Amino acid sequence: MSNVPFGLPDNDNSNVTLAVADEAGNPTGSVIDPGSLTVTSSDPSITVTVGADGVSFDAKATGALATAVVVTASATVAGAAYSGTETFNVDASAPTQLILTPGAAVAN
DSSP states (O other), X not given: OOSSOEEEETTOEEEEEOOOBOTTSOBOOOOOOTTOOEEEESSTXXXXXXXXXXXXXXXXXXXXXXXXEEEEEEEEETTEEEEEEEEEEEEOOSOOXXXXXXXXXXXX
16 A cells, blocks of 8 residues: 555546565565455545456546545455455546536626
8 A cells, every 4th residue: 555545537447457565575476366346435436457467456536636545455365355445546537527507697
């Protein structure tokens, strides 16, 4: 988990891959047990779907803006349970339109 939320525009998605590491953050080469990966999102502004490879997932913004959305991934490695989290902020994407909003009518 990073200390800075990952910024995800409201119309984008991000493929997140998982790797098994030791306490120092070095990859161990261990493999996630097939079918053991589960992923959840703390807010409906991001939906999560486990990838067909079983070691990745897709985090997709649904259009609503949100901050501090926590995505949790859990899996087993050689039968031992592991979990990790990443925090996302769903931000507005690039402008694509101009919206006109008339004010209240006033007498001339």
